Amino acid sequence: MLAETIETRPEQLSGERNSPDPSLESASSCTPLARNDPLLVRWGLTAAALLVLGLLVIVPLVHVFVQAFGDGVLAYWRSLVDDRDTRHAILLTLTVAPIAVLVNLIFGVAASWAIARFRFPGRTLLITLIDLPFSVSPVVAGLAFVLLFGLQGYFGPWLRDHGLKVVFATPGLVLATSFVTFPFVARELIPVMEVIGPDEELAALSLGANGWQMFWRVTLPNIKWGVLYGVILCNARAMGEFGAVYVVSGHVAGRTDTMPLRVEKLFQEYNSPSSFAVASVLTLLALVTLVAKVGLERKVR
Amino acid sequence: MSITIKDLTKRFGSFQALENVSLEVRDGELLALLGPSGSGKTTLLRIIAGLETADSGSVLHRGEEVTHRSARDRNVGFVFQHYALFRHMTVFENVAFGLRVRKTPDARVRQRVGELLHLIRLDGYGRRLPSELSGGQRQRVALARALAAEPRVLLLDEPFGALDAKVRQELRQWLRRLHDELHVTSVFVTHDQEEAFEVADRVAVLRGGRIEQVGSPQEVFDLPANPFIMDFLGNVNVFHGRVRNGRAVLGGMELDYPDHPHDEARPLTVYIRPHELEIDLATADDAGPKARVLHVNPAGPVARVRVRDEDSDTDIYVDLGLQRFTELKLRPGDWVRVSPRRIRVFEPEYVI
Numbered sequence: 151m152l153a154e155t156i157e158t159r160p161e162q163l164s165g166e167r168n169s170p171d172p173s174l175e176s177a178s179s180c181t182p183l184a185r186n187d188p189l190l191v192r193w194g195l196t197a198a199a200l201l202v203l204g205l206l207v208i209v210p211l212v213h214v215f216v217q218a219f220g221d222g223v224l225a226y227w228r229s230l231v232d233d234r235d236t237r238h239a240i241l242l243t244l245t246v247a248p249i250a251v252l253v254n255l256i257f258g259v260a261a262s263w264a265i266a267r268f269r270f271p272g273r274t275l276l277i278t279l280i281d282l283p284f285s286v287s288p289v290v291a292g293l294a295f296v297l298l299f300g301l302q303g304y305f306g307p308w309l310r311d312h313g314l315k316v317v318f319a320t321p322g323l324v325l326a327t328s329f330v331t332f333p334f335v336a337r338e339l340i341p342v343m344e345v346i347g348p349d350e351e352l353a354a355l356s357l358g359a360n361g362w363q364m365f366w367r368v369t370l371p372n373i374k375w376g377v378l379y380g381v382i383l384c385n386a387r388a389m390g391e392f393g394a395v396y397v398v399s400g401h402v403a404g405r406t407d408t409m410p411l412r413v414e415k416l417f418q419e420y421n422s423p424s425s426f427a428v429a430s431v432l433t434l435l436a437l438v439t440l441v442a443k444v445g446l447e448r449k450v451r
Numbered sequence: 452m453s454i455t456i457k458d459l460t461k462r463f464g465s466f467q468a469l470e471n472v473s474l475e476v477r478d479g480e481l482l483a484l485l486g487p488s489g490s491g492k493t494t495l496l497r498i499i500a501g502l503e504t505a506d507s508g509s510v511l512h513r514g515e516e517v518t519h520r521s522a523r524d525r526n527v528g529f530v531f532q533h534y535a536l537f538r539h540m541t542v543f544e545n546v547a548f549g550l551r552v553r554k555t556p557d558a559r560v561r562q563r564v565g566e567l568l569h570l571i572r573l574d575g576y577g578r579r580l581p582s583e584l585s586g587g588q589r590q591r592v593a594l595a596r597a598l599a600a601e602p603r604v605l606l607l608d609e610p611f612g613a614l615d616a617k618v619r620q621e622l623r624q625w626l627r628r629l630h631d632e633l634h635v636t637s638v639f640v641t642h643d644q645e646e647a648f649e650v651a652d653r654v655a656v657l658r659g660g661r662i663e664q665v666g667s668p669q670e671v672f673d674l675p676a677n678p679f680i681m682d683f684l685g686n687v688n689v690f691h692g693r694v695r696n697g698r699a700v701l702g703g704m705e706l707d708y709p710d711h712p713h714d715e716a717r718p719l720t721v722y723i724r725p726h727e728l729e730i731d732l733a734t735a736d737d738a739g740p741k742a743r744v745l746h747v748n749p750a751g752p753v754a755r756v757r758v759r760d761e762d763s764d765t766d767i768y769v770d771l772g773l774q775r776f777t778e779l780k781l782r783p784g785d786w787v788r789v790s791p792r793r794i795r796v797f798e799p800e801y802v803i
Contacts, residue, residue: 349535352502355522356529357549358600367548371539 214433217426229424235404236428239412246320246408247388250327254384258335259377263369265336266343267351277340283332291329292397295322318400323408326394331384338380339373346372379446386439390432452513452603452636453478454499459508461494461660468494469505470660478513479634481627483647486657487683492640493608495657499638500606501525512603525604528597528635532609534589536581542568542592543577549600567595570629587618594626598633607639611646623650644684648672656680678797681722688728688767694719702763704740704790719796725770727793730756732779733786742767744785749776758787 219226230236264270265277283291297303299316309316316322350372354364370377392410399406407415409432416425454476461469469491476482484492497503499510501522509518517525528549536545544551546564555563568574571591581589590610597605610626611619627650630637641647647654648668655665664676675681678689692701695716699708711717733741742758745766749755754776756769767789771779781787 349531349533350537352522353529353531353535353537353596354548354552356500356502356527357552357596358523358526359548359552360523363552367552368537371537 211433214426214429217422218430220426221423225423226427226430229427230431233424235407236412236416236424238404239407239409239428240431242320242323242407243389243409246323246327247385249324250331250388251381251385253324253328254331254335255377255381257332258339258380258384259373261336262339262343265340267348280333280336283330288326288330288391288393288395289397292326292394295325295329295394295398299325317398318402318406320406322398323395323406326398327388327391330391330394331387334384334387335377335380338383339376342373342376375446375449379443382439382443382446386436389435454604454636454638455511455514456495456499457509457511459495459498459505459510461491461498461503461505467660469498472508472657472660472662474655474662474665476636476638477653479636480652481630481637481639481650483651483654484638484640484657485642485644485647485654485683487642489659490657491660492642492657496606496608496638496640499604500527500529502529526600526602527604527606528600528602530590530593530597530605530607530610532612534581534593534613536589536593536596538581540580541577542573542579542581542584545581545592546595546599548596553600563599567599570598571595585618586614587622590614590622594629598635602635605635605637607637609640609642612641619646626650656683658683675795678720678722681795681797686725686768688723688725690721690723692719692721693717702740702760702765702767706791706794710796721791722795722797723791723793725755725768726753727791728767728769729790729792730758730769730771730775730779730781731788731790733788735786737786737788741786741788744781744783744787746783747776747781749773754781756781758789760789 230240261276261280265273296317298305299309299322300306301310301317303317306317314321316325350368351364354368359367390410391408392414395408396411396414399408399411401407401411401415403412403415409428413425413429413432416422416428454474456472456474456476459469459472461467472491472495474495484495486492494503498505501517501520501524505518509516511517512525522529537548540548543564546567547560550560550563564577565574568577571594573588573591573595576584576588581592584592590613594607594610607626611622614622623646626639639650651668653666654668654671656663656671658679664671664680666674671680672684675684681687690701690704692699693716694700694708694711696714697707697709697712699706699711699719699721701719701721708719711719740760740762742760744756745759746757747754752773753770754773756771756776758767758769759765760767769789771781
């Protein structure tokens with residue numbers, strides 16, 4: 151004969167789940183702290199880091215500006231404004247980069263939303279493909295576009311018959327730039343959306359919102375800083391892109407030269423002051439981006 | 452508004468979340484879906500709301516088919532376990548959301564939100580952000596937001612699950628009073644049987660994607676349909692014994708069992724709640740089966756006593772009224788005799 155007792159107390163179980171896990175706390179307190187290291191190690195490491203940073207980043211950057219202003223401010227201004235091709239290059243970069251950013255903004259938001267919210271066949275493939283432009287050499291990407299849309303390419307004859315020009319024209323530049331800057335917005339947003347979770351969106355739907363209302367009133371305000379951050383990084387890369395654009399542009403001065411291409415061409419022509427002047431504008435744009443990025447990081451935190 | 456659920460089935464991959472679930476929620480009642488985690492209660496609630504689609508079966512609101520309608524066309528209010536307040540909006544705009552998306556005039560929005568903030572006792576909190584509120588306040592805002600557009604049904608998913616014990620207690624009493632005022636048909640999910648019994652008009656117990664029993668709290672507690680519910684609804688002692696000639700022998704206990712007057716013995720499993728057992732003092736010299744007190748815990752509304760049945764060497768849990776406990780002056784090591792006031796026997800589950 152046997153008697154046994156079963157005890158079930160859901161409220162006790164849930165109470166246990168809510169209490170913090172003591173093992174986690176003890177783990178973090180064991181982490182060695184840098185400030186306990188010997189003085190020599192700390193100073194040594196800091197000095198080494200500063201030395202490398204100075205040699206590789208600060209000296210070259212300063213040098214760009216020194217060279218650019220070598221002949222005085224007036225010559226600097228002239229080399230930027232008076233040269234028709236340089237003017238065009240600056241304008242072209244300021245056209246191509248925003249279009250590429252816009253394309254990737256739309257794609258990035260859509261892709262990250264799909265990846266964070268749904269489980270669908272091909273999801274892992276999509277995540278991998280988004281990263282592809284990081285690993286493929288930009289020159290290869292540019293070449294692929296030439297092979298696809300060039301006159302000898304698959305779509306080349308069809309495009310020519312319809313009077314459209316992609317390669318060696320602005321659309322090609324936009325395509326190549328978009329490809330290279332593809333991952334920035336999506337990569338930035340996927341983790342943000344996963345952390346926020348679907349509950350607020352579901353709440354909006356249950357309260358009677360349609361898809362648009364949900365997106366504009368709930369999803370977008372929640373991810374806006376992530377979007378902006380992704381856009382800034384994407385824009386920095388789009389303006390500076392050289393390899394892919396070099397291949398698809400055909401390097402036609404005054405027509406398909408962007409700023410990085412113009413810098414290279416002026417340099418090859420031994421026109422150092424002008425070359426450095428354009429380079430300094432690119433650098434300035436990069437510095438503005440950097441400041442915006444740091445400001446945003448503060449804001450997000 | 453009444454809700455009728457017919458033969459709902461839902462699978463997630465190989466996991467059967469719901470299996471042929473049918474349920475009727477009556478107009479104006481407050482129904483609890485009670486079950487352990489993984490029993491399908493949240494899935495059922497989400498299907499009623501339209502936030503999840505069923506593989507087969509149908510959902511009817513007041514006899515009208517809504518199975519394939521989206522959440523926004525069903526006019527339900529949904530309260531999430533973790534509030535799901537819009538973190539970038541003020542309390543006012545959170546509550547106003549359901550009205551704004553329906554293009555309600557501004558004056559009406561202000562009036563309605565004012566009423567609701569008063570109802571949830573958060574007047575003057577309209578300009579705060581959700582992050583500036585306590586957990587209980589956030590859940591009240593979530594409730595007001597769900598009520599703003601005057602839904603025909605209110606659905607709550609473990610509404611008090613993320614709150615601490617005292618706030619949870621207050622909020623569930625408040626929810627009950629609120630429901631008595633508003634009479635909106637409501638369904639809430641919980642894994643806490645005490646919460647279900649305290650708040651709900653009727654309780655549906657789920658297990659493994661099936662509804663095991665539906666009834667008033669008293670019906671379910673007093674007449675549980677099977678051993679699972681018996682066990683789930685609170686502590687229970689399980690005795691395995693034999694019955695013969697109208698007498699059952701269970702470990703150290705013997706009692707009348709008129710349902711089996713036959714000569715051949717039959718195995719019997721009996722379920723007895725701790726408060727349905729009686730304790731009498733005995734001495735070491737007494738003949739017959741007896742038990743020994745192992746542990747007493749008189750802190751609380753009843754004294755919880757654990758005794759060891761010497762015959763079968765297993766523990767029995769007994770809840771005694773404090774008065775009776777004082778009378779007996781029980782101490783660990785005392786000899787006692789345990790007898791049931793009431794027993795429950797379920798049809799045996801045959802194992803092949």
